[in-house]
Amino acid sequence: MTVDRRVEDLLRELAPQVLGALIRRHGRFDTAEDAVQEAMLDAATQWPAAGVPDNPRGWLLTVASRRLIDHIRTEQARRRRELAATPQAELLARPADADPDRDDSLALLFLCCHPSLSDPSRVALTLRAVGGLTTAQIAAAFLVPETTMAQRISRAKQTIKGTGFGTLAPADRAERLRAVLHVLYLIFNEGHTTTHGTEPTTPPLSDEAIRLTRRLAALLPDDTEVAGLLALMLLTDAHRPARTTPDGRLVPLAEQDRTRWNHDLVAEGIALISRTLPKGSVGPYQLQAAIAAVHTEAADAETTDWPQIRALYELLELAAPNPMTTLNRAVAEGMVHGPEAGLDLIATLETDKRLTDHHRLHAVRAHLLERAGDHPAAGAAYREAAKRATSLPERRHLTEQANRLTGRRGVAEPCGWVGTGGASQGAPDEA
Template identity: 60%
Template sequence: MDSSPTARLEDLLRTLAPQVLGVLARNHGQFDACEDAVQEALLEASQRWPTALPDNPRAWLLAVANRRLVDFYRSESARRAREERVASTDFQYSSVSEADDTLTLMFLCCHPALSAPSQLALTLRAVGGLTTAEIASAFLVPEATMGQRISRAKQGIQKAGATFSMPPASERKARLGVVLHVLYLIFNEGYAASSGPSLQREELTTEAIRLARLLVAAAPRELEATGLLSLMLLTDSRRSARALADGMPVPLADQDRSLWNREQISEGIGLLSSVLGRGAAGPYQLQAAIAAVHAEAPSAAQTDWPQILALYTVLEAVAPSPVVTLNRAVAVAMVHGPAAGLELLAGLDSALGKSHRLDAVRGHLHEMAGSLVEARAAYLAAAKKTGSLQERRYLMGKVAGLDELGSS
């Protein structure tokens, strides 16, 4: 982990951003204007703080952001009354904890009136503290495009009449599901980048874990939130072993397990143990349990595949999806042989035909079965579909390896 002064300053700003935005939005409403004011305050802090860190960074950001709001309202004469109200506000810290404000902000950014891409972008901007340029870079779109997406998201919240408050109890569970899904998507995009030159984007996985920690701290009774954090930690523990020095992916079975982060594994298993058995296990707890089985296996050969298959069977019943079936097919192949796994893949083409992962798994199972011609065709099809340059390199390497076997 980078412990340089610049990295520590960035971590501080990311931590303070949702806290300051929460206070402003709670006191004034007008999420759009408050978010813009906080972004300007963060920019000024990034320029001033390297040479002179204030005694109370949070109060400094609040004061600067409040001044930006005053400037904004002064620029529009029709809003004089609001200007006076904002300028005269005595900033007393709310009795609600900072974590509660962050949780409220997450719920606001994941408002059901917004599309999934807008929820992702706004969460990273408002809660994660990433700049528009950083978010655009992470998702490989032009900065102007991402700026428009974020602007539309903020306008969407305004049009929906959303206020800075927790949703009513009747809506909270459904909204929590959206929050968890957004954090899950952020983590997955970081762990297995859908496109671009890098296999993984550490800034996204790190941010997703940080936000999941905040969510668990603010809502400790939400078992699936704890399950999601456990899943992230157990999955991210393999980060150092997932690629060679040149970026080439290393499959799970071939990874050097001494490189796995044992502190993350211990914490992840501890979190999972704290929630399993306290109620019906949800999809994030079940996925974390699968990751825990992998983490506890001393070697690939000693993996308890029957247990993994049993967990995938339950997961498919609880949260059926083509991706879950795809993963269960691998477990079936490891327990009952590749032919059984290939049978499960036969019905997935309509749902996953555009994804390279179906072809990659099909190639792997054909290779296990000794059907090298079919395996080569599947790997080649997968290589043509993936947007990740490193995944393409790996898949074309598999094709070349099979060509060598065929010519020998």
């Protein structure tokens, strides 16, 4: 690893710790985040040439604290007050942190997932404040202009302006943790199967989600749902090397070359969920990880234990009712009891407004119709799914499936598919 890369990795690790320390002391998220970004820029400029200091966290904390003081002084000056004449002067004159070794990463994750923020804002703020990604990197990952992402992050910071960590009641803490897990899940899924644009995946996002979830698991080692989410991510990401062809085309799970899977991640994920499931209450992320484990442990698509997967989806529907879960169960029903059983279950979803315009409803119907031998109807359903998909690789794949069944030729139209190994609740991955 080069020195510059080592510095970059170190800064990403330390940034949330330093930001957490400043917020805990001053309770000013927006100003503290700006100060930390400036300190990181100084470090990125100086450390490669001068060397990493003996106490890099302390160095960043000192520089960021000075920048924060400068920001506050400038703010006070604009209001025609001298900081030295205000109560803040004594506060800022004290040491930067009474407990400089305390790690506030968990509290910072909780703050970024504040209930006042929307899911897109939570995701953006988490990637910026906890993940250490620049606004340009986040914008590129979500295929939006940098100015748009900058405005989103700015609005989020303003929404929680002046908010400190505080103390959450146990019920509120549990609810905030659920929000944190959901945000990490969203980040991973967007990286694993990009919903818009020309690329099938955005690996930096799924990598970052795994990194942050590993960090959360280290902070909460006894939380079974955190462990379940990490296992789900590891098992799903293990498929990445086999999910696309060299030219970027999607490869359904049943057709993937399983020798290309990352077997280190497979072993780690299976070991993790195997340790976690017997510990007690089983939640949605553990169930999804268990489903991913069953898929991954099968030597090939033909030997997949579909009855077990079907049973796990039934449990998942009870634990966290969701139409996408039911859609996934329809695939399992079709594999266990025949395609007609799966189609009957899909019929119950056709009036659910959350799915009626979603391409995966039509893609799963197409898959089951093809298994039932109704190729004209399956081709039409694949084409309908392609029209609704928003990702070019998915649309191309679906159009190719339609052309295969209807005998058409030509260039595939631009979006999405079921069956490339996505996280269970977010993307059906069994077809």
